[in-house]
Amino acid sequence: MPPSDSSEQWLCDVLLHKMAKWMEDPPLRKPNISSLQLLPIDAYNDLYQHLKEKYGRERVEKWPERTDPQKFVFEDVAIATYLLVTWERERVDLGLEKKQSFADLGCGNGLLVHILRQEGHPGFGIDVRKRNIWDMYGDSIDLREAPIIPSDTNLFSNTDWLIGNHSDELTPWIPVMAARSSYNTRFFVLPCCHHDFDSKFSGKNAGESQYRTYLDFIKTVCEVCGFDVLEDALRIPSTKRICLIGKSRSYTPSEEAMVDQRRTEYIKSRCKNMADNHCPIQLTGHSHETPLDSDNEHAVSVNRTGDGQLQTTNTNDKLQTNTTDKAWAHSFQPRAKVEKVRNCTQLPRDLTSEVVQRVFDAVLNAEDTVLMCTEDGRNWCKGGVVPLSNIVSLLDSDILKRLKSECGGVQTLLRNHHNIFQVSGGAVRLRYEDQDKDNLPNNVPPRKKQKIKQNYLKQKPVKTKLCWFYDNHPDGCPKTREHCQFAHGAEDLIKGNQHEHN
Structure with a gap:
């Protein structure tokens, strides 16, 4: 697949300058x-x-x-x-x-x-x-x-x-x-x-x-x-x-x-x-x-x-000393007794939802988008790969300032939504974990394969939150109800968690 214009621009504008500086x-x-x-x-x-x-x-x-x-x-x-x-x-x-x-x-x-x-x-x-x-x-x-x-x-x-x-x-x-x-x-x-x-x-x-x-x-x-x-x-x-x-x-x-x-x-x-x-x-x-x-x-x-x-x-x-009760630096600030949580988890829900939706739309409509076939034979749009620099350009300056004040900004917020996005290599894509945990690379040791499968099986019945893809992706969730660790609809939620969303 030929590289997209955005990828070429990133290589020229970002990577080449970085490599020149490193050298x-x-x-x-x-x-x-x-x-x-x-x-x-x-x-x-x-x-x-x-x-x-x-x-x-x-x-x-x-x-x-x-x-x-x-x-x-x-x-x-x-x-x-x-x-x-x-x-x-x-x-x-x-x-x-x-x-x-x-x-x-x-x-x-x-x-x-x-x-x-x-x-x-x-x-x-x-x-x-x-x-x-x-x-x-x-x-x-x-x-x-x-x-x-x-x-x-x-x-x-x-x-x-x-x-x-x-x-x-x-x-x-x-x-x-x-x-x-x-x-x-x-x-x-x-x-x-x-x-x-x-x-x-x-x-x-x-x-x-x-x-x-x-x-x-x-x-x-x-x-x-x-x-x-x-x-x-x-x-x-x-x-x-x-x-x-x-x-x-x-x-x-x-x-x-x-x-x-x-x-x-x-x-x-x-x-x-x-x-x-x-x-x-x-x-x-x-x-x-x-x-x-x-x-x-x-x-x-x-x-x-x-x-x-x-x-x-x-x-x-x-x-x-010839001074009494004098601080040595008036601008010194000790840590607060109660540490403020600043990891983008305390932002207003409407702001978080707006950012997630904008990023999701950008990834879903990327030029290098991929269609895949799910285990039950449906076509599912996996979207493409979007550089974080492009994601930042989608957001208003006020939103960026609020995210930056939370120690990390856009990347931190997206990683908090790891059930939707995968952030790595300076880019964002939709997360899709193959439900068949046996189809792992040959270089993965058998014991590790078994452990991964056991962990996956342990997660299967835990449906305490609603599935974001099921409710928001135009093709629904890529996994079946049986294999998704999140609830496909309120009736699938474990009792006592009817109002939670992943």
């Missing part, structure tokens, strides 16, 4: 993917297996959240293992007796806090929103539901380590909070979502992925804050597994005022509105109230001597 760009720099470079591998493996048996399997079986327990439970077990081995080595190197304290900022499900506390480390977690699993940990855990605004009152002078495990908008602030809390405060961050100090992070360095560019930005923040930055790759089921660690400073305590002025200027240069936001913090021997960790008496001081060597002391001097 001009330098090749991406390959990151160092070697993991656990800073730890003894044997010690890590032994402790990980122990913690996996002790905490992992039980939590997977009793996971009350909607997220995947296999991923989140064992990821937190691996992060806890990494921190525990790191802290044990620190105690040996510095001759510490007490176990280090911690604060997990943006603690999420709280499992990391639970494991670290159960292993003897005093600490707490803070998150803007409580999770269902928090109640399962009992009274032995300290989890606090509160927003964290980077400011002079949200310091952690009594805490040894600040943790940022997928801490979203707090990620670039954690090195700043650690630096300003005390000269002794250390940090661990595992960057994930890309956030700047008061907005989404944007930018990509030539020859690097956007993730690597973001890691370099966070690393720069750490260095500006005066930390000697360490980088390592964790063994976790995630593509974003690079952590940054700040255990020591690149300056002496007497240089605190100068370094903090540098921090302030750097933050101001990246924020939208930083006028009169923050004055430099001065290092003194006076106490400054830090309400978030004021009850923590377990901090271990690690100081730098005049020649730059680390030593431990029994004091825990705090930083004194």
Whole structure:
């Protein structure tokens, strides 16, 4: 079949320009993917297996959240293992007796806090929103539901380590909070979502992925804050597994005022509105109230001597600020306690129906439309393939704006209607799944064929929604009533779902 005019236009206007740009760009720099470079591998493996048996399997079986327990439970077990081995080595190197304290900022499900506390480390977690699993940990855990605004009152002078495990908008602030809390405060961050100090992070360095560019930005923040930055790759089921660690400073305590002025200027240069936001913090021997960790008496001081060597002391001097209750960036916005659902599922029904109908008409009347024969011998119009760029041109600007505000736009809405449309390769077509699940390609393993068929058979009797094709396609549904997983008419619906439509 010869290509349509629209296909040729897409090849010339879109694909060729993309290919030219890709050829001009330098090749991406390959990151160092070697993991656990800073730890003894044997010690890590032994402790990980122990913690996996002790905490992992039980939590997977009793996971009350909607997220995947296999991923989140064992990821937190691996992060806890990494921190525990790191802290044990620190105690040996510095001759510490007490176990280090911690604060997990943006603690999420709280499992990391639970494991670290159960292993003897005093600490707490803070998150803007409580999770269902928090109640399962009992009274032995300290989890606090509160927003964290980077400011002079949200310091952690009594805490040894600040943790940022997928801490979203707090990620670039954690090195700043650690630096300003005390000269002794250390940090661990595992960057994930890309956030700047008061907005989404944007930018990509030539020859690097956007993730690597973001890691370099966070690393720069750490260095500006005066930390000697360490980088390592964790063994976790995630593509974003690079952590940054700040255990020591690149300056002496007497240089605190100068370094903090540098921090302030750097933050101001990246924020939208930083006028009169923050004055430099001065290092003194006076106490400054830090309400978030004021009850923590377990901090271990690690100081730098005049020649730059680390030593431990029994004091825990705090930083004194010359501002009161001032946020460091007025334009910073913490996450809302109740997260707004923005995936095109909350749009008005009439708007959704209008978009679906327009796209359906375009696909059905495409130039490369195909007629097929159904299992009961009827002709059924399968439509053609329409580029998403053509679909966008069918919609009014007001509709596009409303869809764009729902994080994804047209493509997200169409994928929500996967029973009607198949979206792949930048194009849209009608979805039709052959009811004969035995006619699969020869390269599909027999066990997988059997599983696909079993899953299909399980779906057959579930008729809780009306069939969209049966009600709206001019040729009806390509499947018979017996083989369609949706109801052909209200009388075919399972009782109690008479008003639902797929």
